[in-house]
Amino acid sequence: MKALESHKHLVTAALMIATVVLAILYQVNDNTEQKETAPTYSIDRFIAVDTCGGCHSEIFAQWERSTHHLSHTDTVYLGVSDFLREGLKDPDEIKEAEACVKCHTPIGVITGYPTKSSDDRSKIPELAQMGIQCDYCHSATAAHKMYNNGLIIEPGHGEDNPGVKRGPFKDSESDYHETAYSKFHTNAEICGTCHNVKHVVFDTDLETTYTEWKNGPYYSDDLKERVTCQGCHMVQRPGVPATGSTKRPLNPGQAVDDGPQREHIFTHYFVGANAYLPKLNGDEEKSQMAIARLENTATLGIDKTQLDHQKLIIEVKNIGAGHYLPTGMTEMRQMWLEVVVKDKKGKTIFSSGVRDNNEYLTADTIIFNTVFGDGKGNPVENIAKAREILKDRRVPPKQSLFETIELPPKKLKGGKVRVTLFYRSASQKMLDKATGKDKHRLPIIKMAEVQTRL
Ligand code: HEC
Ligand code: HEC
Ligand code: HEC
Ligand code: HEC
Ligand code: HEC
Incomplete structure (x- = not known):
């Protein structure tokens, strides 16, 4: 009996040590995560959306005038962003008000301009003004944290050496760029890292779309049961609202104009609930699609x-x-x-x-x-x-x-x-x-x- 008791103490002690070691390891890991390690790339490593659109014309037309395309030129965003900075004196509050660009013009931020919301917008390179765009998402490889845009990017070297474009296909080939299957692109995390927003100093949860999804019924450990963000938002097309209460049928077609026929092409309309912004920019169709979502x-x-x-x-x-x-x-x-x-x-x-x-x-x-x-x-x-x-x-x-x-x-x-x-x-x-x-x-x-x- 005694022997067993002391044995028990040993096990308890071992467990305690293990816990402490794990806690320290976690702490270290957490600290590195906290650091904003995004390296600065030269802007010419990124490729203009028109180039991608030259071959992927249908996908380009869907993405054009989406809120992702407009995220930095959106007059509502620009107005609100300027308004929020007015009259702030507390340095912690100013820090947050200056941090909007990280998601709204992500290529600008990782290429060094703008670095804050108050930077002179007329100096932002045109490419960076195109918002959340083709070469940004398709150069992503992982996320180092699930809020405030923790995407890790591995871009190519510009138009003449485009590098790898990552996506959902395991067998795609292009003469122009290398292709690679990326599991990351097929999951909600590529969206969630921007669709979870925290105050940069106070840590207050400002937007929690990803967390709400992750804790909700559309998430499942079973991949077949899981309905990702893409499973609704990148299935929607005119006439197919693709919500939780409507059918979400596959969208057969081609990823490039003369490419192979595929059983499903993910659409790039990225419509949510905004019926105002697309129309304001001359895109009645996307506004109607937002209404169709809301009605279902x-x-x-x-x-x-x-x-x-x-x-x-x-x-x-x-x-x-x-x-x-x-x-x-x-x-x-x-x-x-x-x-x-x-x-x-x-x-x-x-x-x-x-x-x-x-x-x-x-x-x-x-x-x-x-x-x-x-x-x-x-x-x-x-x-x-x-x-x-x-x-x-x-x-x-x-x-x-x-x-x-x-x-x-x-x-x-x-x-x-x-x-x-x-x-x-x-x-x-x-x-x-x-x-x-x-x-x-x-x-x-x-x-x-x-x-x-x-
Ligand atoms: C917000 C990030 C994002 C942006 C911006 C974006 N894509 Fe995609 N794209 C994705 C994701 C994610 C998938 C795969 C979805 C899945 O597998 O669940 C995808 C799939 C694709 C595919 C494979 C075919 C298909 O649609 O299923 C191609 C080709 C493609 N995108 C090209 C483009 C081009 C060209 C643009 C710009 C006009 C663009 N993408 C903009 C995230 C993005
Ligand atoms: C971590 C990423 C992230 C950061 C940082 C961020 N946003 Fe956003 N913002 C988003 C996302 C995601 C949406 C879309 C959510 C939605 O539709 O409700 C959005 C939508 C918006 C919209 C709505 C646009 C419209 O036309 O309806 C405004 C305005 C806006 N953001 C302002 C700001 C301001 C101002 C800041 C800085 C104080 C900021 N955002 C910082 C991710 C971010
Ligand atoms: C010269 C034509 C051309 C241009 C320009 C082009 N692509 Fe492609 N891309 C293709 C072809 C062809 C495929 C293969 C399509 C297939 O297999 O269905 C492809 C496939 C893809 C895929 C799928 C990769 C996978 O394995 O899932 C993505 C993502 C993609 N392209 C993104 C882009 C982006 C981003 C740009 C702009 C930086 C771009 N493409 C420019 C021709 C092009
Ligand atoms: C089951 C289908 C479904 C899934 C899965 C889904 N959404 Fe939605 N989403 C909708 C519908 C329907 C709306 C319109 C109603 C609303 O505003 O919530 C919407 C609206 C939105 C909006 C606009 C909200 C607003 O009011 O401005 C954003 C942003 C968004 N979704 C992002 C995401 C992201 C990111 C994910 C994954 C983490 C996701 N959605 C998963 C169906 C879905
Ligand atoms: C780099 C950050 C970023 C990434 C990655 C990203 N988004 Fe967004 N998304 C935004 C921002 C910012 C907006 C709002 C832009 C605006 O209205 O000014 C937005 C808007 C949207 C909207 C429209 C919301 C509305 O109210 O109409 C939908 C839907 C959406 N995103 C879905 C997705 C999905 C699905 C993915 C993943 C495939 C994704 N997003 C990846 C930052 C991001």
Whole structure:
């Protein structure tokens, strides 16, 4: 018995030592991860999008005027980026406000210009202004961290020596560039490292799309069950919204104009929910595709059993998005409920979420969003000041949220309830403040509606 006891101590001691060693190793590893080791490349190592488009014309046409293409020239982004820097004095807040370029013009940052958001934009090389582009994504090999763009890039040496372009094929050949199969490109991590955004000093989670997906039902250890970002967003095409609630059929075709016929070509529209930006840039099709996504994302329900008790219980279900609804810049995006209750005579006895003449939402609106705070419980609009999350009320994938409204003590019988779920890419009020009143009037998309007689 004694021998066994001491044996047990030995095992415990060994385990403790192992844990300490592992912890130290992890610490070291973590420290190297924290370091921003991105080397600076000369800009001429990258190849212009037009060159890629010369052979991959269909893919180019899909990517053109996507928000990835526009990420650095997007007037909404530029306006907001400038607005957020105004009047900041705290060096930690300034650091965040200067860090936008890392994702919005990634080639610019790794080639040395711009290094911060306030740098003179007219001096940014044209190639870097093309946003998140062909040669950037197809030179990626891995990610060293899953937030704030941790992509590791191995570009070629420019037009005359293009190097390796990595992608999903195991058997592709091109006379122009080398090709290589890259498992990394077939997984969500290539997207997730930019679609997870943290405050560079305070560590506050500003965007968590990848994490929401990773912890949700579309992720599975079984590759056959897993639906990656690409599985929805790079399957979508006009007429095929490819959401969680609609079919996601293969897209047979060719990756190059005279290339081999393939059973699936991943599309490059990269449409999310932005119905404004593509249209503003002359691309009606992508705006329509965003609307098609939003119309296949959510359902609404009313619990009729509680209406007798003057309680209106509304169910909002996320049936289509692979992450929370909404996701991304959720302090700015607006998804809200418009509720109108009328009595027998058609007179409105209750309403909420109805817009005023400026298209602004009233304070009583039920809105699914994120609100950041200054660390002392006061809400802040500027993400540079985001020291805490005060509110995060959004709908997880394949789940429902319930909202209860206490209706006024009035006779409901014979009346009508209408509940509508709306989406727009930003708070109109916030955008007016950032870019000037009436500069951008955002489209409002009806995602779902339910009506019932009382
Ligand atoms: C945001 C990153 C990103 C950008 C930008 C991008 N691609 Fe892709 N591309 C991918 C990923 C990821 C895949 C593979 C998807 C998978 O296997 O799940 C892919 C696949 C491909 C393929 C293989 C055929 C297919 O579509 O399945 C080609 C060819 C290609 N891309 C060319 C281009 C060209 C040309 C451009 C610019 C017009 C471009 N890509 C822009 C990420 C990107
Ligand atoms: C780690 C990468 C990353 C960084 C850093 C980053 N963004 Fe973004 N940004 C994104 C992603 C991803 C989206 C798309 C998410 C969405 O659609 O909600 C986005 C979208 C936006 C949009 C919406 C554009 C539109 O037309 O609707 C604005 C505005 C924006 N970012 C501003 C900023 C500002 C300002 C900063 C710096 C303070 C910044 N971003 C830093 C990744 C980043
Ligand atoms: C001269 C024509 C030509 C040009 C220019 C060109 N490609 Fe290709 N590329 C091809 C051909 C041909 C294939 C093979 C297609 C196939 O097998 O279906 C290919 C395949 C690819 C693949 C798939 C690789 C794989 O193994 O999965 C990617 C990614 C790709 N190209 C990216 C690019 C990018 C990025 C550029 C611009 C820097 C570019 N290509 C420029 C002809 C070209
Ligand atoms: C099951 C399908 C599905 C998967 C998987 C999926 N998405 Fe989405 N995504 C959608 C739908 C539907 C929308 C439109 C509704 C919304 O805004 O959430 C959307 C919207 C978006 C938006 C725009 C959000 C906004 O409101 O501006 C971004 C950005 C995005 N997805 C990125 C990603 C990334 C990155 C991944 C992988 C980590 C991913 N998505 C996985 C279906 C999917
Ligand atoms: C280098 C960083 C980066 C990478 C890598 C990246 N994205 Fe994005 N993505 C962005 C930024 C930044 C935006 C917003 C641009 C804007 O609107 O100004 C965006 C926008 C989007 C949108 C449109 C959102 C909307 O509201 O309409 C979708 C969808 C999307 N990305 C999906 C993907 C997918 C899928 C992948 C992986 C194949 C991916 N992204 C890889 C940075 C990135």
